[in-house]
Structures are given as structure tokens and as C-alpha cells.
Amino acid sequence: MTPTLTAERLDLNRVSPEIYAAMIALDTAARQDLDPTLAELIKIRASQINHCANCIDMHTHAARRRGETEQRIYLLSAWREMPELYTERERAALALTEEMTVLSGGEHVSDEVYAQAAAVFAERELGQVIAMALTINAWNRIAVTTRMRPPVRS
Structure with missing residues (x-):
């Protein structure tokens, strides 16, 4: 039986603005010196694994705006x-x-896996990839826990 999901539970930005601001700062820092297309792929893939509808929706739209192809977005969960x-x-x-x-x-x-990444990224870039994965996982957990949901589009 699938549980019924209710509306958003709380607005973290409203009740804990300092936490939300810290997350925005972490997100901004993680994006520095990281290819924007790569950043969106990281965000989408982690969000797929974490079943975060809000983040999947947000980052697939962002990827499209950056010129990402539909095929690469659709097949990301099966990239291997x-x-x-x-x-x-x-x-x-x-x-x-x-x-x-x-x-x-x-x-x-x-x-x-770590060696594979270290072989293709400079040390700074690898740090940014790790930071981006860490950041989107934190956002996913916030969004799933508070039941943030994307708008329904027709």
C-alpha cells in the first residue's frame, strides 16, 4: 500500500532561516569551478536515487535550460x-x-570509484564534485523530509 503524501510539512527557510542560508552558501561554494552541466547531472542522479521529486523536477528543468538533451536526462538513471x-x-x-x-x-x-574520479579530475575539481554530491544529498533529505513538491504542470 502506497502512503498518501500530504502537503509540505514545514518551510525550513521560514522556521530556520540560518540553516537555509547555510545550505545556500554551501550550494554556492560547491558550484564554484565546477562545470554547470556536470553539476546538474550530479544533482539529478542523486535526486533520482533519493526519490526526491522536487529536486528531480528542479534540476531537470535547470539542465534543459543549460542545453542538456532530453535523451541524456531520460537515460541518466541507466547511464552505465x-x-x-x-x-x-x-x-x-x-x-x-x-x-x-x-x-x-x-x-x-x-x-x-574514488581512483577513477581522481584520475580524471584535478584535486580542486574532485573536491567540488564531492561537495556537490554532498550538497544535493543534504537538499534531498530536507526536501523529502519536509515533503517539498514540485508544481504540477499541465
């Missing part, structure tokens, strides 16, 4: 099946994002 659609750097970032996002059951970021 179509590696030719994504660059080596994107694949490394997506693998790292997935392992950072799914940490249950004793899982961890493997040496193989």
Missing part, C-alpha cells in the same frame, strides 16, 4: 547502459555520486 552518451569525467562523477549517496548496509565509496 549507455556510456557513450556521457563523457569519462561525467561517468566518474556519476559513479562517485552514486556511491556517496548510497551508504547503507556497510557500503562505502570504493577505492576503484
Whole structure:
């Protein structure tokens, strides 16, 4: 039985503006020196894993505005099946994002995935990829917990 989702539970920006402001600052810092297309792919993929409808909606729209193709957006959850659609750097970032996002059951970021990312990103870039994955995971948890929902479009 699927639970019924109610309206948004609370507005974090209203009740804890200092936390919301800190998240905005973290998001801004994570985006520095990171390719905007890569940042959106990271945000979409983590949001898919976390079942965050609000963030999936927001970041797929943002990716489209940046010129991302429908095919790459639609196939992002199956990127390993179509590696030719994504660059080596994107694949490394997506693998790292997935392992950072799914940490249950004793899982961890493997040496193989970390080494793959470290091989294609400069140290600063790798730090930014990690920060972006960390940030979107935090946003996802806020949005899912407070039941932030995207607008229904016709």
C-alpha cells in the first residue's frame, strides 16, 4: 500500500532561516569551478536515487535550460547502459555520486570509484564534485523530509 503524501510539512527557510542560508552558501561554494552541466547531472542522479521529486523536477528543468538533451536526462538513471552518451569525467562523477549517496548496509565509496574520479579530475575539481554530491544529498533529505513538491504542470 502506497502512503498518501500530504502537503509540505514545514518551510525550513521560514522556521530556520540560518540553516537555509547555510545550505545556500554551501550550494554556492560547491558550484564554484565546477562545470554547470556536470553539476546538474550530479544533482539529478542523486535526486533520482533519493526519490526526491522536487529536486528531480528542479534540476531537470535547470539542465534543459543549460542545453542538456532530453535523451541524456531520460537515460541518466541507466547511464552505465549507455556510456557513450556521457563523457569519462561525467561517468566518474556519476559513479562517485552514486556511491556517496548510497551508504547503507556497510557500503562505502570504493577505492576503484574514488581512483577513477581522481584520475580524471584535478584535486580542486574532485573536491567540488564531492561537495556537490554532498550538497544535493543534504537538499534531498530536507526536501523529502519536509515533503517539498514540485508544481504540477499541465
